[in-house]
Amino acid sequence: MESLLSSSSCATLFKPKLISPIAPKFNPKSFNFKSKYPLTNQPAATFAPLKVANSPADTTVSDKAVPPQMKAWAYDDYGDVSMLRFDGSVAVPDIKEDQVLVKVSAAALNPVDFKRRFGKFKATDSPLPTVPGYDVAGTVVKVGSQVNSLKEGDEVYGDVNEKALEGPKQYGSLAEYVAVEEKLLALKPKILDFAQAAALPLAIETANEGLERAGFGPGKSILVLGGAGGVGSLVIQLAKNVFGASRVAATSSTGKLELLKSLGADLAIDYTKENFEDLPEKFDVVYDAVGQCDKAVKAVKEGGSVVVLTGAVTPPGFRFVVTSDGSALTKLNPFLESGKVKPVIDPKGPFPFSQVVEAFSYLETGRATGKVVVYPIP
DSSP, X not given: OOOSSOOOOXXXXXXXXXXXXXXXXXXXXXXXXXXXXXXXXXXXXXSOOXXXXXXXXXXXXXXXXXXXXXXXXXBSSSSSGGGOEEEEEEEOOOOOTTEEEEEXXXXXXXXXXXXXXXXXXXXXXXXXXXXXXXXXXXXXEEEOTTOOSOOTTOEEEEESOSBSSSSOOSBOSSBSEEEEEGGGEEEOOTTSOHHHHHTSHHHXXXXXXXXXXXXXXXXXXXXXXXXXXTTHHHHHHHHHHTSOOSEEEEEEOGGGHHHHHHHTOSEEEETTTOOGGGSSOOEEEEEESSSOHHHHTTSEEEEEEXXXXXXXXXXXXXXXXXXXXXXXXXXXXXXXXXXXXXXXXXXXXXXXXXXXXXXXXXHTTTOOOBBEEEOSOO
16 A cells, blocks of 8 residues: 655754645745756647547536636656646546536645556556546536535535545546545635645545544544654644544654644654654554554554554554545534644645646655645646
8 A cells, every 4th residue: 555645854944834824825936946856747738638538529518617628737657757747628527426526726736646646556546648636625616416415606625536546536636627526525614715725635534534543532642653744734633633632742853843833742753863662651542654663563552553654564553545535524624614723735835737747846855844735726
């Protein structure tokens, strides 16, 4: 199984963007990304348009505002970031009876996106070519005949793939439109803008499901490995403000310790200076988002649990693949509305839709804090 999200180190202090104030737009004039992270992708003009199963003539669209074609990012073969190409003439996907068509406003990137592009789970992947993207936030513009709760005009967010590694959609969220099952979506919290909402689905569902599977609850203690990452930053908040943790500890590099404390960590551990497994304090649950299960099992109490997202598993550690579930997001919405749980957006973002290659290149350095978001789309 592949890691869905990863944690990384950074030598300087980041000031992550929480729900207030709203994150500013990325300014390409002040950050020369290409000089820092040289890219090898070919110009979009050298690629043929993406071919899709349903041609515009086969697509029945009730809303005249929805065009027959859309802009999207895609890749035709597995490989590095140079495989990505921009395509301005992808057919807008048809929806099934249980699906809605979402006009995408924002999307977020996850390590599972680039690991999928590398072909790490090609045996269970959907056919190429692929429009990547799991996380989405946008507006419903069309509903299937079996959709019960959502309607046109609803602002929604969610993870568009029910199973992250098993048959993810051929056409994901890095496009102007995406077809999504109603059960995978939830109404967007009004307090969040689209960029903030897009930063949440896969990460918060992974954090929540892992805590539930570990039997975490009131009065228990937890150690989060990779507390400044997309999943880890939300595990800290959920454990403290939703599950009723008695004590939360988390690891990060030196520059991100203050972030951990701001998210609710009672103990922030600098992994560049301390070995968490050697500390005398032990925890009811260790949530390993970085692939250090062999060390994590040394920090857990007897009878405790170790949640593992990546790497080899050592008992009592266990690993799982998150299941996308709109009802889980709906359950957590009150905590988002109240500000008790906040999305963390990397300070270099959001990246505009024209800079998806740069966004992926940055994510793949392993230096991101929280989530890398693409906004606005298009």
